Amino acid sequence: MEFSLTEEETLIRETARKLAADRIAPLAQRLDEGEGRPEFLANLRLLAENGFMALNVGADYGGTEAGTVAFALSVEEIGRACASTGVTVSVTNMVCEVIQAVGSKEQREAYLPKLADGTYPAGGFCLTEAGAGSDPSSMRTRAERDGNHYVLNGSKLYITSAEYAGVFVVWAVTDPDAPKGKGISCFLVERETEGLIVGKAEKKMGQHGSVTNEVHFENCRVPATAMMGAENDGFRIAVGELAGGRIGIASLALGISRAAMDAAKAYVKERKQFGKAIADMQGIQWMIADRETELEAARLLILQAAYLKDQGRPFAREASMAKLFASEAAQRATYTALQLHGGAGFLQDLPLERYARDARITTIYEGTSEVQRLIIAREVMKAI
Template identity: 50%
Template sequence: RFGTEEQKRRFLVPLAGGEYVGAYCLSEPTSGSDASNMSTQARRDGDGWVLNGTKSWITNGGEAGVYLVYALSNPNVPKSRGITAFLVPANPPGLRAGKKEKKLGIRASSTTQIFFEDCRVPADAVIGTVDEGFKIAMATLDGGRIGIGAQALGIAQRALDESVRYSKEREAFGHPIADFQGLQWRMADMATRVECARMLVYRAARMKDAGQSFSKEASMAKLFASETAMFCAHAAVQMFGGYGYVRDYAVEKLFRDAKITEIYEGTSEVQRLVISRHVLR
């Protein structure tokens, strides 16, 4: 959408072909939800740019084949109007990944800081227009929220599936625990929330594919699906009892993995802010 034909040929084709993964470098140690309040600098130097700064919480850090980096390129205007996006190939001089974070969940993907120390990139590394990168960042997050909603939906569905299976196998007081009304109602709530989340995610994805405005719908899908993932994972652990607290069963992992869906691509609080702004227009 924003890249040149040459950038698409160079980066999009191998990304789509699975030759390597990408990394999205927006957050910093002191700017998370307030994404435009970044400190990473992009300074013009001859026919290129020099990047300096630190990015935090970077998925695929140290393993990506290309980094999409946002940096402050014009300090003389409000920050949201002076940010430029750059496509930076892996391992140029001046780009360094920090140690892998020891995370609560999603441990199969690396998360690191990325350090830029006089990292020189050519002029054709700019994606879109100079000083208008923040628009790209926000548009990218809208689409990414649908993906996180889908991730959360999968976690919630698995938690429900595991709970249904376990409730039919586990017996207490001479009956499968599926016979107890309290657990039946809990699974009814889980199933209802899962289906609601599914419809919200599918609607947002359909609107995106149709080229319609979908920012509000993406935030709704991400908000509801992520909170459904937490609800269902918590309910599953509770239903499993002590077995839900050990690694022999999948639900403890689902519980750990669910939490991040309420945080990245915009916290639940940010999603509510986005939704309310659309509602109040």
């Protein structure tokens, strides 16, 4: 098998790594402390100008056409520097991909260039509701036809980048009498649409630089042309796009893990106890060996899922495997790195506690670890 990257993928990874080191990493701690929003938005614009907000979008719409492998490598490098920036890039790319996949030519022309060039700092993915998280088919947000328009009413929960997203992909029930999951449609709603109300920012355990809000729709009127794809076919669209999004979150988890382990490896070579560097102690070496082995396995799972997606082959099982393994490995890696720092790792002077907090959510959003296991088992059993 060929495991080497293409010249383009290597160049994109190196560009992401340089931008992350020069512009993104220096801001990460301030974002965690609730500061630096203008600089954060400037960094998002810079990433867009360098092609990172539409990595798998066609050049006709301002995209990079780099593919999913390049997307995974980029999110890893950006997430390694700042998880908040990494998740913003991941979700915005997911919004771009759903518009490209099922949007009309007019919709693609209207929104993809603005997401690709940074006119819109981010895109919003409005699926989750208070009673419809792991089971999005139970959503209650309604879209009722009124002449040449639809009127949306309901609320979405935990929406990444809602405060500065330029456009939202929104799922709503259009046929309440249809079987569960069959009467849902997908809409594009612009940020300034009357009746779209962004709620307060949630106070979160980690990833403080990435705002997360409720989004309310109160008699929010959109033209019928705002619907993407066929009426009542929205749930199928959501399931398909979530699989791609899981590659992004797996890559983000890997990036956070690598940042934590890089810090740990540097620290144990300098820290001396009992007259020698603790890196020379077998117990420490075994801790590092276990974590590094897991992270390498996570990387291969991610690249396998990304490769299959680029080839147009089924990848849902592999994406769930990558997301499950990488996010769970991130919990172990960040806590191992913190442990290797001893008491210093518990202090906010070092970024270890931030890495641990930032990594925690990766086992939850874009489908919990428990949901990933259900998907994997279902796909495995289907093959028998």
